[in-house]
Amino acid sequence: MILRKLHLPIYILLLSLFLVFQSCKKKPQKNSPKKQDLTEVNRLLATGYKLYENEELDSSYYYYNKAKSAAEIKKDTSRIIHSLAWIAQIQADLGDYSGSESTAVEALPFLDNNDKYPNGRWNIYNTLGNNYIHTFDNVNALYYFNKSLIIKTDPIEKYGIRNNIALVYMAQEKYQDAIQILSLLTLKKEILEDPEAYSRILDNLGYCYYKVQNPKSLAYLNQSVKIRLQENNDRGLIGSYYHLFHYYKKSNLNLAAHYANLAYEKATKVHQVDDRLECLALLIQNSPDNKSKEFSALYLKINDSIDKVRLKAKNQFAKIRYDSTKEKNENLKLKAQTILQQEKQQNKNLLLYFVVAVIITMSIVVGNFLVAKNKREKIKSAYNTEIRIAKKLHDELANDVFHTMAFAETQDLSTNANKEILLSLLDTIYSRTRNISKENSSIEAGPLFTSNLKEMMSAFNSSAINVLINGIDTIDWPNVDNNTKITMYRVLQELLVNMKKHSHCSLAVIIFKKNENKLQIDYSDNGVGATIEELNLKNGLQNVENRIQSIKGTITFETKSDKGFKVHITFPI
Template sequence: MKQHNTIEIDKLLNLADKYFEKSEYDSSYYYFNKAKSACDTTTDVSKIIYSISNLATIQQNLGDYSGSETTAMEAMPILQRTSNPKYKWNIYTILGINYLNTNNAKYALFYFNKALNLKTDESRKIGSTNNIALVYIENEDYYKAIKILSTLKLNEEVRNDWETYSDIINNLGYCYSKIGSTKAIVYLNKSLNINLKKKNDWGLISSYYNLASFHTKNNLALSNNYAKIAYKKATKLKSVDSRLGCLKLLIQNTSGDELKKYSLTYLNINDSITKVRQKAKNQFAKIKYDFKKEKDENIKLKIQQANQQKQQVHRDQFVYFALVILILLSVIIANYLAAKNKREKIKASYNTETRISKKLHDELANDVYQTMAFAETQDLSTTQNKEILISSLDTIYTRTRNISRENSNIDTGLAFISHLKDMMSGFNTQMVNVLINGVDTIKWTALENHKKIIVYRVVQELLVNMKKHSKCSLVVLTFKKNENKLQIDYTDNGVGIGNSELISKNGLLNVENRIHAVKGTITFDTKSNKGFRVSLDFPI
């Protein structure tokens, strides 16, 4: 459970709202996401839903409808904890608009109806009803849309709100134009006059566009004039989608040099907005990734601190116990402690290395950053760039899986030999062939557990070193019992290494330390450009 901090959450939400009102969406998104992370899902229900709603709205405003849908869905389980219908209305409406903008009329209608059926105020019901009409318009079911809009325009609250009324009769005029009704021009002109009187530029863009669309069949010059006015106002208000819509009409209605001019403008704007939206999408993904990374690192740090405290308690208890036993049985315990201390050091080294190895996940940060940079700067609509992006993501996934496997616990029981074989076989690729000899001739059940761990880790580190540095195509691992010793020989046909100083730099120092810890010997063949050979043995 998160520590409750109402003052801090309210401060973050106020900052997020401030940036949202100024359309500084990247900063707004950052603070809404931070506020959401600070909220407790059981005590801060309204604030977490408010944060999610705004995060989804920001993504929606910038054309990331898929991302907006994913974000909005995060609120679904939390909505069950509130009885206030306005929160559900907000989420359902956001989802409906996302589906409407992605040509999924079925789901758009589903969520708009869910919003309409909630016990909310009249203004929200009007909004939901109008949204349902827009679905039918998008689906070219103009008669159903006309039926809904005709009822809405008679609503007293609608008639008292000039902006809503103008919008509804404008949509109604558009529908009538699509079915060839003479009523179309009446409603379109009436909406235009209201917007002109109120100096409502946003409403004027829609009015002029619908009039331009209406006159394409009967007055091409007037149609183009209206389209140009709508385009000019859309440019002033930086409404990219409206500009593109107007340009489409002008492209349809013109020819020659004008057609070429409008077509080039359309392509330039479309390319520009695609890049802007992709950049925003990547920016939001990075914000979420950074928060998740910071959260994961904090959790790891707390776990490590807790483990260290437990280990310290255990060490203190062991010392007290050892002192008491030492007084009573000093001679017997002396030998026991010597052997046990050696095993404990090896085990402690293994446990410490396992914990530290988890941090290797941070190595992925560079790959992730490069992949995000690629996605931000390249056009992902091309097949080649999509394939490059998918390949990069696959590499990140593979590296994550390999790090997990390299640092997983080792089964030293009956399954040890099969796990050892699987690990070695896992380094087989189309480019590298790993051959294993004699592994089944060793009586592994007679080998002590900590020595099995050393065998596993030594072989693993040799193969990891091969993968990073060797550039070989063939690896041969040979296991054999030589009198009372286990001998392992490693050979590859790679580039080799130049001198013994490179052994530590190539990550082979751990191999030496492990073998020396069990009183073994190790020999490296360091001739460069003639492959790489290692021979090691230790008592069994």
């Protein structure tokens, strides 16, 4: 029966352990992530582009780098690629082609896992191709231009890549291959409708014709200049004048020098330092000595200045990258510390939950055990009471009834003397029955408690035994706990029953004393006493000890054979 009652707390403990272990497992990420708030990333990208348009390249670099870091936090691959493409472009604009290549290569792993952003892929491949053109690595330039050519983008962008491929062929002096590409481009509707793209194709085609000594060369070069002048395309005019210089450098030195000067002026106007240096190199080679020295000095000055500017920019960009990386690492470290603290707190909470679950389970187990124990004790007490009542009925009341019946059967009840004896015997039977009933009935713990207690103890008086009671009225019984009063009543009853059955005393004294917050009861009689071994065999006294302990009291026995019997009881009230 007890094992069945323990099933519930065991189930509770197992359920608690299961929940704790389940909480320790990492929760799987949901397949449908929440939509990211990319407002800040987009703001940084827009600021970077605006600054680039205003030619504030260092500030533009800063914001694109911030946008990259913010996109990394959001794990937005497309914006990471976008940011890296612009950073690489800024580095290339400042002549840092190796730095631009490193930045573009940094984006390649992101391209492998992102097919939803073809423009980003196109920008990275195109940037790498242009870098390799400027560093004379024509093989790699051609490789990346061809890779960008197969990406699905706008037709005008594809035609731009084909033009770049033609530039690679021109660098390799494969002019016929370049002419084949450029000639086809001049027939495309999108090119014809875009003056900038069309003038660029015409200029490159005219230069290729010049290299293969085709007489159509000058017409294409002049047509390109005309369109660019109409569009105020100063950057494009630099290339046109540069090609016209080469066209005239063998046939008309003055006209060649004129176009070299025009190219230098446009490069100066649009702050194209590399083009300025290249134009100055042409002027140095094709000018009189006095002018050549002047151009040489200017060349050295600009070259020295641009080297310092580029070195400063490169260092500045490196610092921006370093600061960004440092900030990112600090944020990651702080995030890791936060996660660790959260895990520690979670572990503490789990431990606390487990301890609470164990405590609750143990409380239920102990509670059930105590309830079961109390029930067993009640059953045992009821059983002992039944045995005691049966024994009293058999040993005392049955004997009295038998003697009375025998007296009635053998004696003449018509005489007054015998009638009196019979009435006396019947009165004795009634008294015994009444005492047995009171001894095992419920105890009144209210206002009648004191009187009932006195009556119970006085009932043990007889012609042979005198029971004296002292101090009972000095105790404030209404303020004593009911359970304590009932327990004390049963204890005194057990002691007096034991006295009547075993002590053979003629005098028993019960003294009540209040000692601070404790009640002291001293019992003594002048009976035969008993040894400790004999006491251990008396169930009644064992019950007395158990009852006193149940109200947190103490009891001591003083007894020896033929020396009387004493009991000292103390318990809180």
